[in-house]
Amino acid sequence: MTAVRLADVVKAYDVRGLVPAQLDTRVAGALGSAFAQVIAIPEGEDGVVVGHDMRESGPELAAAFAAGVASHGVPVTMIGLSSTDQLYFASGSLGRAGAMFTASHNPAQYNGIKLCRRGARPVGQDSGLAEVRDLAQWLLDRGALHGPLTSAAPAQIDATDVLADYAAYLRGLVDLSGGRPLRVVVDAGNGMAGHTVPAVLGEGLPVEVLPLYFELDGTFPNHEANPLEPENLRDLQAAVVEQGADLGLAFDGDADRCFVVDEQGRPVSPSAITALVATREVGKSVAAGTPADQVAVVHNLICSRAVPETIEELGARGVRTRVGHSFIKAQMAEHEAVFGGEHSAHYYFRDFWYADTGMLAALHVLAALGEQEEPLSALVAGFERYAASGEINSVVVDAGSATERVRAWALEQGAVADGLDGLTLTREETPMWWLSLRPSNTEPLLRLNVEAADQATMEQVRDHVLTLVRQED
Incomplete structure (x- = not known):
């Protein structure tokens, strides 16, 4: 037993x-x-x-x-x-x-x-x-x-x-050979990127890799291999600035997620990376003869509003999904989407069996940057249109009551409610804002994301909603 x-x-x-x-x-x-x-x-x-x-x-x-x-x-x-x-x-x-x-x-x-x-x-x-x-x-x-x-x-x-075949397959999907030389700091966090990055970004590419923590070590002696936490990006940010690199890449422990830091050491929103890669993938499909309106891109509901806006501007079809890779993959397959992105820095590709690969997303970022003389901050500026709170977790006793308090307040402000995944509330009137409030499946938590047209509005909405969420019943 x-x-x-x-x-x-x-x-x-x-x-x-x-x-x-x-x-x-x-x-x-x-x-x-x-x-x-x-x-x-x-x-x-x-x-x-x-x-x-x-x-x-x-x-x-x-x-x-x-x-x-x-x-x-x-x-x-x-x-x-x-x-x-x-x-x-x-x-x-x-x-x-x-x-x-x-x-x-x-x-x-x-x-x-x-x-x-x-x-x-x-x-x-x-x-x-x-x-x-x-x-x-x-x-x-x-x-x-x-x-x-x-x-x-x-x-x-x-x-x-299969490492060599894996590397060759990815390099065959994104051609870096014609781009300008780039210097990139890669923080593997002592995880598996220390194994895969040398194979993928090795010989024959105009990319100089400046490694951080490539030694495989499951005890994670330098920092947790979780780039979603800001403190785990600090070494990468400092190294990019100190070494005058064009950008930085940070991978999680199993290297399926990739986070990007620009030449000034500032984290680039995964939503901006989603919009950037979507632009490239839609463009590739259109160049191959597929009408833009027949090209689908999947994004989850906590991605920045800039993502569906970008997809619409490209003339492609945006598909909004719940948070979670099983939902993304299901919608990818159903719509034969060329690409899918999550704000957690998971990126999915039709050319990769609809699965997520941070390495392929990194190749797209490198290729896009190598094709222009401007720095990465300028490349992504058009996709960073709004002020965002990031995901904020609150421990709650009664998630239902907390959610209803937020719903009632937001409806009074003229917001429209959507129940696809938890509660999404959107106010289109000036100043525009939207928020997502989702309960955790495994913990007594509510997860809040707020985005607004400007920083001051975002902070006002964020702070008021957190007060409502954390109010004792």
């Missing part, structure tokens, strides 16, 4: 838990066995590809998961050290389901798993992950491995290295 409750570690989109208290080789093996029985065998997958990041527990957990999968006659290919988007590349190019062992930006004592079907199609709570969790729990509770489906002949587990 086991004391592990998989309901505590299997989240909406992935697995995340403390090692070894919540995630050890026995748990990993049970999840591998369940993944084979719920996803790989019923859906006729040709096999499963497994990778892991630089965390010390990664190789052992990945091997246990692979053994669980192979015990059911499903072949496994181990790709070893990889970024999450490198695993997605392997899933897409090899036509296999995938499992990536990573806890992304979480502290060193954590590990986790991101699962996908062949072609990097996501596996979440509503698309098989809950069934994987429940079967794995059944196996653990009974000290079993195989469960309902067994194979008399375990499949082979082999190994391959």
